Amino acid sequence: MTAAAAAPGDTARETPRRGAPVFAGDVTVRTIAEASGVTTMTFDTPPAFRHISPGQFAMVSSNRDGAPLLARPMSLIATDPLEISFGYQGEGTRLIAAAEPGEKLHIMGPLGLPFAPLGSDALIVVEGAHFGTMLSLARMRHAAGEATHVLFVTRPPAQPAGPVTAGEQDAALMAMFEPYATVTAVPGDALAGALAAAGRPSAVAAGAFDHGMKIVQDWCDAEKIPGHAALQVAMPCGIGACKSCIKTFKDGRYHLVCEGPIFPIAEVAF
Amino acid sequence: MSATVPDLAVPIGAVTLKNPIIPASGTFAASYGRVFDLGRLGGLVPKTLMPGYRPGHPPNRLTEAGGGLLNAVGIPSDGEEAFLRDTLPAYKGWGTPLIVSVSADTAAGFAELVALLEDEGVDAVELNLSCPNLEEGGKSFALDTKMTAEAVAACRSSKLPLWAKLSPNAEDIAAIAAAAVDAGADALIVANTLTGMAMRRDGRPALANVTGGLSGAPVKPVNLRCTYQVAQKLPGTPIIGCGGISTLQDVLDYMAAGASAVAVGSATFTRPLTMVNLVDEIASHCTSRGIAARDLTLRA
Ligand SMILES: Cc1cc2nc3c(=O)[nH]c(=O)nc-3n(C[C@H](O)[C@H](O)[C@H](O)COP(=O)(O)O)c2cc1C
16 A cells, blocks of 8 residues: 555534435545554545534445445544545454555445534543544644644553554554644553643543543543543444444433534543 | 336235335434435334333444344333434335334233324334243243234234234244234234354453344345245235345345345445335336336245
8 A cells, every 4th residue: 555645635614414414335545545553545525525524424344345244433534535544453444444546435424423613722632542533623623723732642552553563553643643733642641640731721622541531521520621522432333223332421321422423521421 | 118117016914115125123213314315215114112211231232243243232212202202203204104113021011002103193013022021031022922912912903004023033933923913913024133142252242231133144044934934824914024135136035935025124234225226126127027016026
């Protein structure tokens, strides 16, 4: 895979209606770039994807023989051209990453409700496995002239991350955020301290492992700062039919993550 | 050459489906109306309604297994009021019949749900008999002729057509089917998922519920056999075949086994346009042969 990643496009700031049309069909891969186990792909952009916002996603699957039955949810990083970026985890993502330019992948989207406006000075808390949603948010905010500080929660460096180590992948991911935000690397056990030193942002957007999300939730609660959680679980259908992508909320009930995936952080039980 | 429009309508007792393709309950949501025109389907079927609030099973609820899907969702429900207020309206106005699937853990519970739907503009009720019967030690209604007959009979005072959904786990599915029809079922859905299990690499069960229902391609030979056996036993009863349908050939196979229509489930998760594509393919198939869709059903 040698093709270069396309230049970043702007993610249009438009809140789609819950009932906006959703495209389903084959889409041609335009470019593919892979580095440190992170694959970035652009596609010929179907009209339905012209107005997307950070937090939205698409269900993507390979058309190759032997591909898993279920599509994988992918954050939409940018439109024009449509872009996704992901680290591969299992057979589904490995086959998507193996696509060649010109190959058709099956895509359904855009799906999900995006972030509400986060104000002029937002803090993003993100960890390697959740970077897609937050990268699109950082890029959109940068395009709109808004300041963003990213606390990048690093994984134990020797831990495997696809074909590389988490240390190598985290460094590559931080470099992807750097053109758009101020980035601070934070080991997981130092997150509470890093938040205490982060000042008073206008809002927080967090996408991390549950323990990290709980730390962010408690901090937002104590500091009375609006917080938004980008949830990530396995999503078999992405559109609310299979009722399987659940997360427990503080009301004691399961909620479907695909009906977000962005929720007020105060509502989720971590 | 002038194109003839084939007659795709299929009668299922008193209900005429627009064409032989309907969704399988639990694998479909009105939100697919954002993806394609739901009015193109033979009918619409929401997820099974059960009485009261039910959280459903904890995660993990669904996994890929054995070339199909294994699920133990546990029929979460927000209760009857929320169903009538929020769910049902989203399925109305598409210009195609609406079949509501219900289940309960007692025969009386089935009857109460059917009574609730009596004047709600529903075209038929599907009785999902795979639920455990709490009055019989948790054995599934669909595994027992007496329990099946009791559940159907409890609902029979309804004016609505009753479609009984059977289980491929039954030892003698044709006997269960006959019991359902004797008790007043107008049509049969053959069939639900097959009980199975999958393990994670660490040796723990993949589903929180440990066992689940297998669906998709691996169940087709089983549910096709069930369809054939039921059709042989009950030549006058309309059957909706279900299990592992994703291609035109799958539809033709079920209709050759005696089904009048088919329900498509797991394939919609893989390719959301599967059902509308099948409608188009059946139309071309019928046009090229100068036949109506109902002619595809072969009965002894
Ligand atoms: C995730 C999932 C949820 C299901 N939920 C229900 C349900 O609520 N009621 C029901 O009668 N069947 C339910 N089923 C069974 C399907 O309606 C269908 O009978 C079965 O999946 C076989 O068809 P398929 O192979 O085309 O999926 C469910 C199946 C799946 C995969």
